[in-house]
Amino acid sequence: MYNSPVLYDQSETIKEELTFNDKRRKHLIIYDQKAVSDIKQVLAKDSQEELEYEHFEIEKSVNLQDLRTLLYSQKIGTHLYIASDWDHAVTVFTEAVEAGFTEDEIQTIIYGPKRRYIYCMKCYNTSEINYDDEVQCTHCDAHMEVGPFFSKVRKGYIGYPFIPN
Amino acid sequence: MFKSTNLDMFTFPFTNFKNKTYRYSNDLVALGEDNVNFMKITPEYKVQIKHKREKLDKQPDVRYQSFPHTMEMQWEFVELLIDLAVDKYPEHFSIEKNGDQWTFSNHILEETETFIFGDESSISLEPYDMIGRHFHHDFMLMVNRDDNFYLEVAQESFAALFSPNWNLGMSFNEIHGPVPFVSRDGVELADRIRKFLLTIEPGAPRTRVNWNLMADRWDVNYETMDIWGPERHKVTKENAGKLVHLRVEEQWFIRMPRSNAILFVLDTQFLPLEDLVKRPEWLEITHFNLADIPDYMAEYKGMAPFLPQSVEYLKNLIDTIKVK
Ligand code: HEM
Ligand SMILES: [Zn+2]
Numbered sequence: 001m002y003n004s005p006v007l008y009d010q011s012e013t014i015k016e017e018l019t020f021n022d023k024r025r026k027h028l029i030i031y032d033q034k035a036v037s038d039i040k041q042v043l044a045k046d047s048q049e050e051l052e053y054e055h056f057e058i059e060k061s062v063n064l065q066d067l068r069t070l071l072y073s074q075k076i077g078t079h080l081y082i083a084s085d086w087d088h089a090v091t092v093f094t095e096a097v098e099a100g101f102t103e104d105e106i107q108t109i110i111y112g113p114k115r116r117y118i119y120c121m122k123c124y125n126t127s128e129i130n131y132d133d134e135v136q137c138t139h140c141d142a143h144m145e146v147g148p149f150f151s152k153v154r155k156g157y158i159g160y161p162f163i164p165n
Numbered sequence: 166m167f168k169s170t171n172l173d174m175f176t177f178p179f180t181n182f183k184n185k186t187y188r189y190s191n192d193l194v195a196l197g198e199d200n201v202n203f204m205k206i207t208p209e210y211k212v213q214i215k216h217k218r219e220k221l222d223k224q225p226d227v228r229y230q231s232f233p234h235t236m237e238m239q240w241e242f243v244e245l246l247i248d249l250a251v252d253k254y255p256e257h258f259s260i261e262k263n264g265d266q267w268t269f270s271n272h273i274l275e276e277t278e279t280f281i282f283g284d285e286s287s288i289s290l291e292p293y294d295m296i297g298r299h300f301h302h303d304f305m306l307m308v309n310r311d312d313n314f315y316l317e318v319a320q321e322s323f324a325a326l327f328s329p330n331w332n333l334g335m336s337f338n339e340i341h342g343p344v345p346f347v348s349r350d351g352v353e354l355a356d357r358i359r360k361f362l363l364t365i366e367p368g369a370p371r372t373r374v375n376w377n378l379m380a381d382r383w384d385v386n387y388e389t390m391d392i393w394g395p396e397r398h399k400v401t402k403e404n405a406g407k408l409v410h411l412r413v414e415e416q417w418f419i420r421m422p423r424s425n426a427i428l429f430v431l432d433t434q435f436l437p438l439e440d441l442v443k444r445p446e447w448l449e450i451t452h453f454n455l456a457d458i459p460d461y462m463a464e465y466k467g468m469a470p471f472l473p474q475s476v477e478y479l480k481n482l483i484d485t486i487k488v489k
Binding site (some may be wrong): 002003119121122124142143147148149151152153154158160161162163 | 226232310315328330331333334335336339342343387388389390391394395
């Protein structure tokens with residue numbers, strides 16, 4: 001659906017470190033190789049006997065078939081934790097939303113840089129950007145000021161065009 | 166650039182601009198019976214349609230956006246517009262229905278549209294785009310989902326700071342993210358207005374008027390900011406009367422009975438500041454309001470670079486009249 005949540009660098013689901021939401025019955029943790037040692041530590045330290053935990057380790061790349069089976073088999077009350085690099089997190093997040101998870105039920109912990117995109121109001125293409133206030137479109141070279149507003153449909157921040165003097 | 170020539174048809178002054186100076190508020194009001202139907206043919210009709218169709222033809226991605234799943238609503242929109250047009254101006258518009266075979270005639274432009282109602286393959290444009298090109302308004306269709314409204318179809322050629330392409334699929338709250346919605350009492354407004362919109366019922370549309378000033382240009386959107394941004398600085402207190410236009414956007418919010426969507430209709434009208442002398446009372450009100458626009462609002466509306474010059478121009482104009 002066009003108004004479904006998407007993962008972007010300001011997503012409310014992104015947290016600094018994994019903290020279990022103790023209001024949920026079950027915790028599903030999906031992590032990749034970058035997060036593996038952290039996750040094992042947290043589980044050893046914080047897991048409680050009366051709660052249910054399930055994990056899914058991403059080895060090299062995501063096996064979509066397995067991921068979907070796992071996500072669709074979850075019952076209401078499951079909280080999802082994604083701990084991985086950006087690209088893996090986007091894949092898992094998108095599949096989870098597709099499977100019916102809401103943002104309230106997802107926590108994301110990103111290892112490494114988050115990706116950001118700008119939507120050029122001159123040519124309607126997106127370009128990847130860093131944290132500069134002003135950037136240039138990689139498609140049409142327009143100079144743009146990076147606005148604070150994000151479109152889920154365009155998957156980028158608004159780029160206000162200007163002519164440099 | 167067109168301007169309104171029949172001032173009796175120019176929507177001014179309006180609620181919220183009359184008694185106190187202007188602040189953002191939930192200024193939606195019920196419509197008088199004679200104004201529920203938004204159709205309005207002014208002396209500028211042909212110029213407006215020409216402008217609108219040029220924009221749509223030259224910049225289809227900028228001016229028109231829709232989701233593919235909206236066809237049923239689009240036909241509902243076609244029917245609504247034809248009904249309103251024929252009802253208000255039977256001398257200008259007519260419809261002939263032969264089962265699903267419809268022929269809509271626009272007698273002002275001497276054009277006909279023949280199509281099978283409900284069948285997109287019978288026309289070359291999308292239904293909403295096709296019928297919208299006969300009227301000088303901008304049309305946005307906001308679909309009601311989970312207590313919010315989402316922009317699913319938009320045809321826009323006149324409204325200020327509106328981009329169908331950028332706003333497509335956004336909720337009411339996301340669309341208004343850039344607006345500094347500070348009310349007189351400091352209350353956060355977007356949610357209050359959204360909740361009010363939820364209560365609008367079919368047959369009882371609401372209205373409000375939005376306004377702005379433009380410097381020598383009527384097309385002011387984010388896509389062309391690089392051009393009009395710098396141009397605003399050429400306004401002086403001497404040339405403001407010609408360059409600066411008062412822009413009035415009369416808006417209707419109509420609940421569509423079948424789809425439950427809210428149709429947002431805008432009628433954008435322009436008047437150069439110098440023409441305000443024709444109605445001295447309007448001149449006073451405009452000056453009174455512009456002299457008290459808070460900075461955050463002037464910034465957002467894009468008029469900060471030429472607002473002081475415009476206020477001074479109006480002040481001098483008022484003085485000249487008084488001397489006479
Ligand atoms: C439901 C359909 C509506 C749509 C599609 C819509 C759309 C928009 C858009 C696109 C903008 C410009 C935002 C930007 O700068 O990017 C805007 C501005 C604004 N809207 Fe709405 N709007 C709607 C309803 C309303 C209602 C019901 C109200 C008030 C009761 C309202 C009040 C305003 C105000 C005050 C501004 C700032 C305009 C200015 O100061 O020049 N809108 N709207
Ligand atoms: Zn570009």
